[in-house]
Amino acid sequence: VILYDYFRSSASYRVRIALALKGLAWDAVPIHLLHGGGEQHGEAFRAINPARAVPVLQLADGTLLTQSLAIIEYLDECHPTPPLLPADAVGRARVRALAQIIASDLHPLNNLRVLTYLGQICGLDADKRRDWYQHWTLAGLEAFEVLLARNGSTGRFCHGDMPTLADCCLVPQLFNARRFECPLDHLPIIGRIATECEALPAFISARPELQPGAD
Amino acid sequence: VILYDYFRSSASYRVRIALALKGLAWDAVPIHLLHGGGEQHGEAFRAINPARAVPVLQLADGTLLTQSLAIIEYLDECHPTPPLLPADAVGRARVRALAQIIASDLHPLNNLRVLTYLGQICGLDADKRRDWYQHWTLAGLEAFEVLLARNGSTGRFCHGDMPTLADCCLVPQLFNARRFECPLDHLPIIGRIATECEALPAFISARPELQPGAD
Numbered sequence: 001v002i003l004y005d006y007f008r009s010s011a012s013y014r015v016r017i018a019l020a021l022k023g024l025a026w027d028a029v030p031i032h033l034l035h036g037g038g039e040q041h042g043e044a045f046r047a048i049n050p051a052r053a054v055p056v057l058q059l060a061d062g063t064l065l066t067q068s069l070a071i072i073e074y075l076d077e078c079h080p081t082p083p084l085l086p087a088d089a090v091g092r093a094r095v096r097a098l099a100q101i102i103a104s105d106l107h108p109l110n111n112l113r114v115l116t117y118l119g120q121i122c123g124l125d126a127d128k129r130r131d132w133y134q135h136w137t138l139a140g141l142e143a144f145e146v147l148l149a150r151n152g153s154t155g156r157f158c159h160g161d162m163p164t165l166a167d168c169c170l171v172p173q174l175f176n177a178r179r180f181e182c183p184l185d186h187l188p189i190i191g192r193i194a195t196e197c198e199a200l201p202a203f204i205s206a207r208p209e210l211q212p213g214a215d
Numbered sequence: 216v217i218l219y220d221y222f223r224s225s226a227s228y229r230v231r232i233a234l235a236l237k238g239l240a241w242d243a244v245p246i247h248l249l250h251g252g253g254e255q256h257g258e259a260f261r262a263i264n265p266a267r268a269v270p271v272l273q274l275a276d277g278t279l280l281t282q283s284l285a286i287i288e289y290l291d292e293c294h295p296t297p298p299l300l301p302a303d304a305v306g307r308a309r310v311r312a313l314a315q316i317i318a319s320d321l322h323p324l325n326n327l328r329v330l331t332y333l334g335q336i337c338g339l340d341a342d343k344r345r346d347w348y349q350h351w352t353l354a355g356l357e358a359f360e361v362l363l364a365r366n367g368s369t370g371r372f373c374h375g376d377m378p379t380l381a382d383c384c385l386v387p388q389l390f391n392a393r394r395f396e397c398p399l400d401h402l403p404i405i406g407r408i409a410t411e412c413e414a415l416p417a418f419i420s421a422r423p424e425l426q427p428g429a430d
Binding site: 101107 | 278316
């Protein structure tokens, strides 16, 4: 498979972790979101994804899959071992909800295109953009922490003792939050789980600085 | 089941459509997002969902499910007829990606909490908030239209000839876009599919103005 990827995109990073957990090899095609005004806006890439976003997974027959969570669910269905979702429906709903706190509530407000719009179109200075970033990051992660604390299914990882889709989303978001110097010390369960994840080879191999095109 | 609901929330609206398509009855508990500074911020509701958001689905045993797409996937797994996802993995990935364009790329930028923050904290006036709203709505819906146009699986509905998770997300977002007077005439496939959906009893019964607590 081919992964259209940007090393610092946390949505791409989720898919890299999932591919690595499944033991699947991939060919990366770096799409640099900053170079030349953003390669994702060029005609060539818009033919691949009209939403102008990474990741895109291209299958052997040329099929193009977009949206990180949809891609990870596809990988989990076609390559069921190790599973990235629990065996029971309530457990799957919980893991998907944790993933969506990050993928729907938190990350969409704090990605590159939004921070750029806030600066260039809304005229927010760096301090106000940092306040914005921290506000939504903490709103999301503090809810995430409560959901981990109050549920007996939380284990070594977000759900039980094996990494799931929720962990694939959490670790990239923490990388992102640290890069923006967001305070995280008051989130001990998240911190403990991140440390568990970050010691695993699959999470290590997916790290941004190890990807082709990292600068 | 009990649905913690707000009539105008497009995330709640998605779940109401899915419940109605499945032929399931639900008891609505309205959580008014504006009254008294927002009932979602009160201690009682934060114990139900620390993310302070609707919808929440409470099962007969008290289990609380959050995040609209996770709830709909749960409903689809436990009540498989009629299916809201295609039978094949690539089709499921496509429908989930369409749903996530709305649930992850578009809606999170344009919901009440974000528009409130832009006005109260960032000091954006009504014109600039409308520009913001339209910018992200059109970015998302224009990509959605291209993905519908370029794929032979688009049928009477977003994917084939039965409503799926993608249609459950599209119709509430269009309701929202019309409310904010966003131009949509240049999106003919979306318009045609919305007309198909809006004629179905399940989509009609889920309409915001027909819910308890609508004002």
